Amino acid sequence: MTPGVRPLIAGNWKMNGTLAEAIDLARAVAAGEAPGVDLLVCPPFPHLVPVAGALLKSEVALGAQDCHAAASGAHTGDVAAPMLADLGARYVILGHSERRADHGESDAIVRAKAEAALSAKLVPVVCVGESEAQRLAGEAEAVVATQLAGSLPDGFAAAGGVVAYEPVWAIGTGRTPTEADIAAMHARIRAELQRAFGEAGSKLRILYGGSLKPGNAKAILALPHVDGGLIGGASLKAADFLAIATAY
Numbered sequence: 535m536t537p538g539v540r541p542l543i544a545g546n547w548k549m550n551g552t553l554a555e556a557i558d559l560a561r562a563v564a565a566g567e568a569p570g571v572d573l574l575v576c577p578p579f580p581h582l583v584p585v586a587g588a589l590l591k592s593e594v595a596l597g598a599q600d601c602h603a604a605a606s607g608a609h610t611g612d613v614a615a616p617m618l619a620d621l622g623a624r625y626v627i628l629g630h631s632e633r634r635a636d637h638g639e640s641d642a643i644v645r646a647k648a649e650a651a652l653s654a655k656l657v658p659v660v661c662v663g664e665s666e667a668q669r670l671a672g673e674a675e676a677v678v679a680t681q682l683a684g685s686l687p688d689g690f691a692a693a694g695g696v697v698a699y700e701p702v703w704a705i706g707t708g709r710t711p712t713e714a715d716i717a718a719m720h721a722r723i724r725a726e727l728q729r730a731f732g733e734a735g736s737k738l739r740i741l742y743g744g745s746l747k748p749g750n751a752k753a754i755l756a757l758p759h760v761d762g763g764l765i766g767g768a769s770l771k772a773a774d775f776l777a778i779a780t781a782y
């Protein structure tokens with residue numbers, strides 16, 4: 535963790551669950567307690583409105599998993615950032631490796647989407663991370679630095695933007711980098727944020743994502759510059775999600 539920075543524990547529900555399951559999950563998370571920690575859940579688009587309703591009387595924030603770079607227009611099947619803000623979302627995940635892979639999202643596209651999010655007063659959660667081949671080649675930090683340089687827009691720091699480091703090979707696999715490797719990468723991301731945004735970059739939240747579970751959360755979340763987590767699989771069980779959130 536970074537001294538003086540309030541941790542963020544975010545659940546990325548990806549493309550999972552029925553509507554009834556989403557509402558039950560949201561209610562269970564809302565009923566939990568994680569003192570000193572910000573909680574965020576990011577359901578699939580069709581579940582955003584009912585989940586917003588389930589979270590109404592709680593402190594748990596709502597986020598989406600993507601937005602379009604344009605504020606409106608002829609983009610069949612897409613969702614604009616102002617629409618998300620309108621229904622109560624406060625955050626939007628952008629540039630997740632699954633979107634980079636499934637939809638060919640480049641750093642430039644992610645940056646354009648982040649600009650749209652900022653314009654709509656949404657906090658972007660910009661994901662970066664290397665492939666296994668890149669890590670084995672010793673390129674992990676350089677790859678992530680390039681992604682950050684290409685993906686983060688002006689105004690990112692002023693809006694309290696969030697970076698999520700997610701090694702692609704650790705997502706949904708049960709594998710994680712060593713604690714030393716996570717700490718080294720988060721230190722590098724911190725240095726890049728400070729280079730880009732000056733002092734404001736010192737306090738931006740840097741999340742770790744990739745097979746974060748109740749069993750490894752305490753050790754990983756205690757590392758320097760790890761200011762929370764972006765959680766996939768384990769966020770689909772309220773007990774596991776809350777166990778991670780209370781691991782500090």
Ligand SMILES: O=C[C@H](O)COP(=O)(O)O
Nearest residue numbers: 546705706744745766767
């Ligand atoms: O956005 C979340 C990440 O992709 C991590 O997913 P995971 O916790 O299932 O490995």
